[in-house]
Amino acid sequence: MPLTFAAFCAHKQGLYQRYVTLRVGSPARACRLVQVTLGDLAMNWHEVLSSSSPAAESWQLLTARVAEAAGRTLRAPYDVLSRQDADVLVLRYRMGLPLGVAADLMGLDESTLTCRLHAALRTFR
Template sequence: MTTLHHPSHTPDTPLTLALPLDFTAFCELHHHHYQRYARTRITDPATAQHAVHAALGDIAMRWPHLLASPSPAACAWHLLKHRIRQHTTNPRDSGHNDDLADTALLHHTLHLTDTDIAHVTGTPLHTVRYQLHTTHHPPAPPEPQTPMPPPPGQA
């Protein structure tokens, strides 16, 4: 059960909403991480909080569909990122998903474990581990190509 206080209500008459228990549990598990992520992407704390609350509203409206999906956490993460993109001017946020950068941010800046990242984003753990490995060990530059000497007798 969630209690909301509307400005037109006095503290004696709160607006009480009955939300599904599984949705409430989802919010309890993810809200803190969502809020911290939003704060790294949106400089104004009130705007970051608004984006997270709007995303949780989007998630609530689609909750039955999210539960029927292969990864409710991945769907919810997508909705959160959509709301955050509405409040940012970073070109990285202009529409394409940069999952590798998000994984790096969640791990290196917010200090989430690989398992926590997988749970929050709905990304398979093996994918998160690969992404973290990639951020720690970027591919080596290609070796310079040296021309092969001509075969003997064809110089």
């Protein structure tokens, strides 16, 4: 396993696990989804590293898997908003992550995440 991939996993895996557990409702299912996603990411790690944002590539892969597996667990914002805008709300308000941490996790810059957050909140007013 490349050192860069190991470092990436060490940095992201815990928050991925928390997020997926919220979305699917089961720590065991969340663990499996995170492991499968990271396994797929490892297989394509060199290509992911050449992308403009490895964190964004990883987040897109993870959230696509979670959307398929989530069923009716924590669906409300996902029924109304885009997946990315709903994720911003979940990371910020359900998980309590600071804006910078949520932005890093999603592979966005903080100003983009802040704009998405405000847009998502306006939808519910």
